[in-house]
Amino acid sequence: MRQEQQFVSLAHERLDQLRGEAEAAVRATMAQVGTGRQARMERDIEVAERSASLAALNAADSGLCFGRVDRRDGVTHHIGRLGLRADDAERTPLLIDWRAPVARPFYLATGYEPMGLRRRRHITTEGRTVTALHDEIMDLRDPTRTGHESHDADEVLLAALNSARTGRMADIVSTIQAEQDRIIRAPQHGVLVVEGGPGTGKTAVALHRAAYLLYAHREQLAKRAVLIVGPNPAFLGYIGEVLPSLGETGVLLSTVGELYPGIHATGTEGPAAAAVKGRPEMAAVLAEAVRDRQRVPEKGEPIVIAHDDGELVLDWDIAVEARHKARETGLPHNLARPYFAFRVIDDLTTQLADRIGEDPYGGPNFLGPDDIAQLGKAVAASAEVHSAIASLWPPLDPQEFLAGYLADPTHLDDADADLIRRSGGPWTPADVPLLDEAAELLGADDSAARAAAEAERSRRIAYAQGVLDVSYASRTYEFEDKEDVDADASEVLAAHDVIDAERMAERQEEADHRSAAERAAADRTWAFGHIIVDEAQELSAMAWRLLMRRCPTRSMTLVGDPAQTGDPARTGDPARTGDPAQADDPGQTGGPAQAGDPAAPSAPGSEGEGVDFWQRILAPYVEDRWRLARLGVNYRTPAEIMDYAAERRRRTDPHFTPPRSIRSTGTAPFERTADLADVADLAAAEVPEEGRLAVIAPRELHGALTGLGGDGPLDLSRPVVLLDPRQAKGLEFDTVLVVAPERMPPNDLYVALTRATQRLGVVTPASATPSPAAAG
Numbered sequence: 001m002r003q004e005q006q007f008v009s010l011a012h013e014r015l016d017q018l019r020g021e022a023e024a025a026v027r028a029t030m031a032q033v034g035t036g037r038q039a040r041m042e043r044d045i046e047v048a049e050r051s052a053s054l055a056a057l058n059a060a061d062s063g064l065c066f067g068r069v070d071r072r073d074g075v076t077h078h079i080g081r082l083g084l085r086a087d088d089a090e091r092t093p094l095l096i097d098w099r100a101p102v103a104r105p106f107y108l109a110t111g112y113e114p115m116g117l118r119r120r121r122h123i124t125t126e127g128r129t130v131t132a133l134h135d136e137i138m139d140l141r142d143p144t145r146t147g148h149e150s151h152d153a154d155e156v157l158l159a160a161l162n163s164a165r166t167g168r169m170a171d172i173v174s175t176i177q178a179e180q181d182r183i184i185r186a187p188q189h190g191v192l193v194v195e196g197g198p199g200t201g202k203t204a205v206a207l208h209r210a211a212y213l214l215y216a217h218r219e220q221l222a223k224r225a226v227l228i229v230g231p232n233p234a235f236l237g238y239i240g241e242v243l244p245s246l247g248e249t250g251v252l253l254s255t256v257g258e259l260y261p262g263i264h265a266t267g268t269e270g271p272a273a274a275a276v277k278g279r280p281e282m283a284a285v286l287a288e289a290v291r292d293r294q295r296v297p298e299k300g301e302p303i304v305i306a307h308d309d310g311e312l313v314l315d316w317d318i319a320v321e322a323r324h325k326a327r328e329t330g331l332p333h334n335l336a337r338p339y340f341a342f343r344v345i346d347d348l349t350t351q352l353a354d355r356i357g358e359d360p361y362g363g364p365n366f367l368g369p370d371d372i373a374q375l376g377k378a379v380a381a382s383a384e385v386h387s388a389i390a391s392l393w394p395p396l397d398p399q400e401f402l403a404g405y406l407a408d409p410t411h412l413d414d415a416d417a418d419l420i421r422r423s424g425g426p427w428t429p430a431d432v433p434l435l436d437e438a439a440e441l442l443g444a445d446d447s448a449a450r451a452a453a454e455a456e457r458s459r460r461i462a463y464a465q466g467v468l469d470v471s472y473a474s475r476t477y478e479f480e481d482k483e484d485v486d487a488d489a490s491e492v493l494a495a496h497d498v499i500d501a502e503r504m505a506e507r508q509e510e511a512d513h514r515s516a517a518e519r520a521a522a523d524r525t526w527a528f529g530h531i532i533v534d535e536a537q538e539l540s541a542m543a544w545r546l547l548m549r550r551c552p553t554r555s556m557t558l559v560g561d562p563a564q565t566g567d568p569a570r571t572g573d574p575a576r577t578g579d580p581a582q583a584d585d586p587g588q589t590g591g592p593a594q595a596g597d598p599a600a601p602s603a604p605g606s607e608g609e610g611v612d613f614w615q616r617i618l619a620p621y622v623e624d625r626w627r628l629a630r631l632g633v634n635y636r637t638p639a640e641i642m643d644y645a646a647e648r649r650r651r652t653d654p655h656f657t658p659p660r661s662i663r664s665t666g667t668a669p670f671e672r673t674a675d676l677a678d679v680a681d682l683a684a685a686e687v688p689e690e691g692r693l694a695v696i697a698p699r700e701l702h703g704a705l706t707g708l709g710g711d712g713p714l715d716l717s718r719p720v721v722l723l724d725p726r727q728a729k730g731l732e733f734d735t736v737l738v739v740a741p742e743r744m745p746p747n748d749l750y751v752a753l754t755r756a757t758q759r760l761g762v763v764t765p766a767s768a769t770p771s772p773a774a775a776g
């Protein structure tokens with residue numbers, strides 16, 4: 001203990017020293033008075049970089065060193081939250097980052113496969129004080145054994161699992177288990193699916209994988225950023241401290257509903273409406289709705305346009321031909337629009353030329369090419385011509401287009417159209433993938449923005465050229481002043497010798513100082529370096545399309561549990577979404593969807609229902625090129641609670657197998673009958689001294705569950721919170737009261753029953769409760 005204390009104190013001293021240096025560096029950099037844009041830009045970048053490393057150093061303060069490995073060859077390494085080197089000439093490694101290859105045996109070595117280790121030691125600290133050591137000797141015949149070693153590190157793990165919950169998820173860096181470590185360090189490329197029952201550490205693994213990938217591929221991922229997608233903002237708040245505690249801040253945490261820059265999807269709607277919007281065929285439906293906006297005049301009812309040289313007639317023939325040409329380009333609506341306009345203007349010009357230059361005696365047209373070009377210019381400049389073109393092929397904005405579509409949904413059967421029909425109102429999360437789809441179909445008409453940017457660039461080049469001309473003039477003057485021109489030539493190397501006007505202009509351009517994650521959040525077309533999706537079983541087919549567009553390299557980690565799926569809009573699963581074909585164009589990747597195709601190859605090396613589930617989701621994007629990893633140990637829920645949850649589940653699914661709980665508490669769940677009005681008292685009596693309690697009840701009963709703070713915004717740091725099963729997804733509490741289990745669909749009930757780390761109570765309402773319809 002004394003030796004380890006000495007080491008831990010030394011590591012903290014070094015950390016303090018580095019922190020002091022980093023703080024001083026940030027202050028010094030900030031104090032630099034930038035002259036000129038370039039200097040200011042460099043200063044800002046430096047401040048950002050130094051601040052990030054300072055944040056990482058600060059984060060490492062708690063639990064800095066948590067392990068040690070003694071190798072058989074006599075080498076010893078201490079393992080910690082970050083790597084530290086001593087302040088000596090050799091910069092000797094002091095503490096090894098948990099993500100470094102050298103640290104791997106700490107997580108993986110076993111008695112059967114010691115990986116060169118003699119001993120593994122877990123070091124528990126409080127603040128800077130070492131409070132406990134747990135040793136595992138890999139070779140039981142080792143003569144250096146003292147007999148005080150525990151035979152494995154379960155004690156440390158169990159202490160972590162039994163600790164009171166705080167309302168925020170904690171990192172597991174000191175107790176990552178071997179099966180988890182293999183997933184965390186799996187290669188970055190391709191799609192990796194991590195499937196496991198409740199509490200198997202999927203979320204924890206996903207977050208540590210993000211930290212690992214940022215460590216292993218820092219340069220690439222710092223540029224392209226990592227996106228972590230979670231089911232709702234409360235969940236993102238719950239997991240939000242894990243990566244900063246691991247020293248990683250350059251990650252964007254977001255729900256799918258937040259992934260359209262500038263849109264705050266604050267609206268709500270029923271699951272049935274969200275289900276319709278999430279269906280894969282909505283892509284084709286919206287594409288049709290866009291085509292509907294590319295109109296032609298009725299036959300025999302042309303648009304007649306007044307023009308200085310006589311009337312122009314835009315009829316069915318001209319419009320159909322122009323539309324065909326524009327569609328043939330394959331470009332999105334707004335980008336194909338100039339092709340339509342060009343063709344119409346060309347035809348109208350020909351019409352005019354034929355009329356004006358017509359030889360009454362049947363000879364060739366009087367007009368020459370120059371005359372026709374002049375006529376064309378006049379037609380193209382006509383406001384009336386443009387408004388006629390716009391009436392047939394209008395420029396469309398994604399938000400206006402979708403709002404218009406939702407006000408009058410087409411290409412759906414009546415019942416579905418009624419479900420999603422809406423005039424005005426805020427956007428809902430399920431609208432966001434549709435907005436994204438619309439933006440893809442329409443294409444941003446950024447020609448005005450590009451023209452403005454080009455004009456600005458030309459202005460800068462002209463300015464820079466002016467600067468160079470001045471410098472050139474002064475050079476001539478200086479040379480004339482010199483007695484020995486050749487000898488002094490090197491001293492008067494002026495700007496024009498090393499830089500041309502264009503490059504000088506580029507240097508002056510305002511640099512973008514935001515971090516990659518910040519820039520990614522503001523850019524709908526950003527391509528992320530890696531995407532991690534938690535509760536991946538919940539996403540609709542349309543949401544998958546959005547995410548796949550954000551990750552053209554398909555470097556993704558998807559974690560989820562099909563048995564916990566609650567949202568009927570989830571996934572491209574045709575069985576659930578009523579889309580037997582699901583054969584719409586899958587977007588950028590091309591190739592037909594293989595969902596529902598019995599011949600579709602299953603994922604290599606895996607079996608069972610889960611494989612089919614993920615295969616149906618992924619086939620349109622990567623066919624069978626994805627990997628599946630399973631987690632089978634439940635770290636959250638004690639065996640007694642898991643047995644209870646599994647027994648309830650088997651009532652509807654007789655073959656159900658739950659994950660194996662790693663611990664038991666000896667306390668079986670209790671069942672009660674109580675009035676809804678009394679649940680608050682029951683919760684008050686059950687709330688643990690330290691830790692949190694959740695009451696999980698169907699949404700329609702929340703009004704009757706008074707005294708539980710259900711009317712305010714969800715705050716997971718409160719000792720008691722009221723949630724519906726969907727909100728509870730991914731969360732955990734020391735004690736959970738599940739109210740009215742009989743009203744919950746099987747998957748929701750399974751989620752609700754598996755949230756407790758210590759104690760579960762199941763409350764059946766005594767009095768008649770309001771029916772879902774009556775309660776709204």
Ligand SMILES: Nc1ncnc2c1ncn2[C@@H]1O[C@H](COP(=O)(O)OP(=O)(O)OP(=O)(O)O)[C@@H](O)[C@H]1O
Nearest residue numbers: 172175176177198199200201202203204635636730
């Ligand atoms: N190796 C570990 N060491 C310590 N705690 C762990 C470990 N693995 C998982 N846990 C803890 O177990 C709990 C459940 O983990 P997590 O929330 O990641 O599970 P999950 O599989 O995402 O569950 P769900 O499917 O219910 O959302 C968390 O408190 C997590 O910190």
